[in-house]
Amino acid sequence: MADNSAIEWTDSTWNPVTGCTKITDGCVNCYAARLAERFRGVAGHPFENGFDITLKPHKLDQPIRWKRPRTIFVNSMSDLFHKQVPTGYIDQVFDVMEQADHHRYQVLTKRSSLMRNYLKRRYADHAAPDHIWLGVSVEHAGARSRIDHLRQAPAAVRFLSVEPLIGPTGPLDLSGIHWVIVGGESGPGCRPMEADWVREVRDECVRQGVAFFFKQWGGIRPKSGGRTLDDRIWSEMPRAA
Structure with a gap:
């Protein structure tokens, strides 16, 4: 687990699972895969297995031992709802989140139907x-x-991570959504994000009364372009928070 995360919309990260596989064009330049694969084969390193799905049960109780309340991004280096993660292990992760309820947790997935079905x-x-x-x-x-x-999932707080934004979203129905994060891609080979794509999402959030958080323009380095949109820093959080 990493304290003082560099991710603007969270405090810390917790990775009871690491590794994933690419399933959409949004995954093409995955920062997590790039980082993990640098250490494949390094004996004793947390990413000795590169970006292969790896369960880390020794990390399950970390939020319980972390006494100061904070916002925690769950599995920043994986996807909890990957098909290779056993349902029983997902149960253990949720058990911990329910027990250590002095924290706030952010669970993000591209495998949306699997998450919906699990939550139901x-x-x-x-x-x-x-x-x-x-x-x-x-x-x-x-x-x-x-x-x-x-x-369709029984969630009290629902959010979208529109990152990396690599094309226009078109009209968005944000009913039942409480928060939207937008960010451009970063790192080698990053694909540019057009300002009008960002504005389109921002304007939908404003029109529909949904909290909007603009994370970054992206570039070779995550902070290269800053995070100012139309002369403003957008750092809204969900009202349900």
């Missing part, structure tokens, strides 16, 4: 606790079906 089973007669935020990635208009899956 776990929270069959009520919504997930409001300190567990559930979100999906939406990199362009072709990924909007994930928003529908998220809306």
Whole structure:
């Protein structure tokens, strides 16, 4: 787990699972895969297995031992709802989040239908606790079906990570959504993000009363272009928070 995360919209990260596989064009330049693969084969390193799916049960109780309340991004180096992660292990992660409820958790996935189905089973007669935020990635208009899956999930706080934004999203129905994050791609081979794509999402959030957070313009380095949009820093958080 990393304290004092450099990610603007969270405080810390917790990785009871690492590794993933690429499933959409939003994954092409995955920063996590690039970082992990640098250490493949280095004996004893946390990423000795590169970006292969790796369960880390010794990290499950970290939020319980972390006494100061904070906002925690869950699995910044993986996707909790990857098909190779056993349902029983996902149960253990949610058990910890429910037990250590002095924190706020942000769970983000591209495997939106699997998350929806899991949440419907776990929270069959009520919504997930409001300190567990559930979100999906939406990199362009072709990924909007994930928003529908998220809306169908029994969650108290739902959010979208529109990052990397690599194409226009088109009209967005944000009913039932509480927060939208937008960011451009960074790192080698990063694809440029057009300002009008960002404004389109921002304007939908303003029109529909949804909190909007602009993370970065992107570039070779994440902070290269800053995070000012039309002379303003947008750092809104969900009202449900």
